[in-house]
Amino acid sequence: MQGYREQGYGSAGDGSDFVNIDFASEYSENFPKILQALGISLVVSSYQSHAIMLLRSRADALSCSVKKFVRPMGVCVSEDRFLVSTVNRIVNFKSSDMSRSSVCRGELDDLDLLASKLRDEERDTSSFKQLRAEQISAIKQCDKLFTERSSLTTGTLNTHDIAWGDEGLWVVNSSFSCLATVSSESGFTARWKPHFISELKAEDRCHLNGMAMQNGRPKYVTTFNTLDSQDSWRTEQNGTLIDVDSNEILLSGLSMPHSPRCDDGLVYLCNSGLGEVISYNPDTREASTVCTLPGFTRGLSFFGDLMLVATSQVRASKVVRDIPLTAAHTQTDTVCGIWIVNKHNGQTLSKLQFKGDVSQLYDLCIIPNSTFPEMISGDDAISAHLYDFTKEVLK
Numbered sequence: 031m032q033g034y035r036e037q038g039y040g041s042a043g044d045g046s047d048f049v050n051i052d053f054a055s056e057y058s059e060n061f062p063k064i065l066q067a068l069g070i071s072l073v074v075s076s077y078q079s080h081a082i083m084l085l086r087s088r089a090d091a092l093s094c095s096v097k098k099f100v101r102p103m104g105v106c107v108s109e110d111r112f113l114v115s116t117v118n119r120i121v122n123f124k125s126s127d128m129s130r131s132s133v134c135r136g137e138l139d140d141l142d143l144l145a146s147k148l149r150d151e152e153r154d155t156s157s158f159k160q161l162r163a164e165q166i167s168a169i170k171q172c173d174k175l176f177t178e179r180s181s182l183t184t185g186t187l188n189t190h191d192i193a194w195g196d197e198g199l200w201v202v203n204s205s206f207s208c209l210a211t212v213s214s215e216s217g218f219t220a221r222w223k224p225h226f227i228s229e230l231k232a233e234d235r236c237h238l239n240g241m242a243m244q245n246g247r248p249k250y251v252t253t254f255n256t257l258d259s260q261d262s263w264r265t266e267q268n269g270t271l272i273d274v275d276s277n278e279i280l281l282s283g284l285s286m287p288h289s290p291r292c293d294d295g296l297v298y299l300c301n302s303g304l305g306e307v308i309s310y311n312p313d314t315r316e317a318s319t320v321c322t323l324p325g326f327t328r329g330l331s332f333f334g335d336l337m338l339v340a341t342s343q344v345r346a347s348k349v350v351r352d353i354p355l356t357a358a359h360t361q362t363d364t365v366c367g368i369w370i371v372n373k374h375n376g377q378t379l380s381k382l383q384f385k386g387d388v389s390q391l392y393d394l395c396i397i398p399n400s401t402f403p404e405m406i407s408g409d410d411a412i413s414a415h416l417y418d419f420t421k422e423v424l425k
Contacts, residue, residue: 051079052386053096055367061380062087064370068333071397074340074368075102075114075329078390082114085368085382086402092382095168097405104192104201107395112176112405115189115201120212123176123405129416130175133166138415148415162411169412172404174397177416181408184217190239191289191393196246204239205232209248209274222248225277226256233260242290242297248274250297252287267353271299271310281310281317285353289330289393293373298337300327303353305364307339307371321376325365326355329394337373340391342366366391 065071065087072085082102084095104115112123132138141149141159169175188204195211203210203218207227210218220230227235240252253270254263256279269284285303292298297310298320305327307320325341332338343364344356355364367383368391397403406413 051081051388053079053081053083053094053384053388054386055092055094055382055384055388057092057382058380059090061370061382062092063090064336064380065092066090066401068336069399069401070333071400071403072331072338072368073105073107073112073395073397074391075099075105075393076388076391077101077103079388081388082405084397084403084405088402093402095404097407103392104190105393105395106192106194106199107397108194109398111194112397113192113194113199115192118186119181119183120189120192120199120201121181121407122179123407124179124418126175126177126416126418128418129177129406130169130172132417133169133175133412138166138412141415144415158411165406165410165412168404169406172402174400174403176403176405177418178406178408178413179418182212182214184212187218188234191241193241193243193248195243195248200241200243200248202239202241202251204237205234206230207233207235207238209238209241209251222274224251224253224256224272226258228258231260235259235262237263240288240290240299242292242299244292249292250274250280250290250299252284252290252299254286256282267303269301269303271297280312280315285355286326288328291330291332293332293337298330298332298373300330300339302327303355305341305355305358307337307376319376320373321369321371321378323365323369323378324363325367329391331394331396332373333396335373336379337371338394338396339369339371340367340394341369342391343389345390368394 074083082097086093099116101117102114106113110125114121190202190204192201198211201210208220208223210220212218237254241248242250251272255266255268269287270279271281272279284301288300288302290299301308305323308317309320310317323341327341329340343366365383366389370380
């Protein structure tokens with residue numbers, strides 16, 4: 031779903047490169063049925079595929095809507111808000127009943143009926159009109175529409191996890207080895223760093239990557255090691271879970287950990303290099319393995335008794351060649367997919383596996399109270415004619 035093509039820094043290549051990516055998947059018969067029964071849908075980021083994927087369900091079938099972004103990683107979702115971190119921006123989407131209703135009423139079906147100033151002969155080519163028509167059709171089928179409202183340019187922070195908190199939008203700033211808040215006033219405000227990081231420099235020293243929120247503030251983070259030199263994590267591995275409040279290392283010796291999350295009094299995280307999800311009890315200080323999956327675990331979300339886990343294929347690189355997962359699996363027999371797991375006993379209840387070109391996933395979030403959402407970015411063909419506004423009485 032494209033129209034106005036974004037240009038400039040961090041381009042993912044021409045449109046044909048994106049179009050030719052095969053997003054095919056196969057899934058358990060009950061996968062869409064579970065989403066439908068829970069009244070939810072999923073959003074998944076793939077920096078390798080330059081894509082955000084919306085996984086929706088209808089009539090016991092699964093649908094995947096794909097949107098192009100430049101190296102998307104962290105995703106933050108609430109019922110009416112949707113944020114995506116890209117190579118150098120954070121893009122803010124909000125649900126828009128007004129825009130969806132105008133499309134569903136057919137008000138935008140005929141471009142020629144719009145005011146002349148809303149039409150452009152150079153832009154409104156036959157291909158543009160076709161894209162616009164396809165996007166109108168997609169909006170008419172959705173039950174919730176997210177439209178792009180704003181974006182923040184941050185520079186390349188190698189932004190990993192992102193989350194809304196009581197003090198605004200928090201991000202894991204991996205480039206500067208810190209947690210930060212971002213706003214329209216500056217690229218970022220550094221708010222916390224591990225005690226072993228001596229200064230803020232864009233050197234990705236320990237590969238700080240994961241952030242778990244609790245009571246509106248960051249509570250736990252994950253790193254790949256505890257060293258204080260540029261790119262040290264690429265050669266020295268000693269993954270940690272750290273308490274933000276006390277700056278205490280709670281767990282060490284982890285293998286490339288990601289995606290810490292707080293749920294029901296426990297801290298869950300991906301021990302990615304072992305293909306594990308583990309839980310940590312802050313009261314007893316004990317850790318246990320919840321499940322082991324045939325892939326690089328990264329991306330974690332919860333819904334009641336269910337835990338949703340994303341896995342990626344092991345990719346050939348100097349960083350991951352010696353991790354335990356590569357001893358048990360090759361790149362071809364590790365799975366890029368999504369697993370629905372019973373969080374209490376680790377039993378796999380359903381799964382989806384990408385069978386085409388998608389091999390790497392980063393984040394996985396749940397969109398509540400919507401089984402068939404859609405999103406429209408500012409460079410989509412229909413975006414020029416979508417409005418979301420409020421009314422005030424002028425005196």
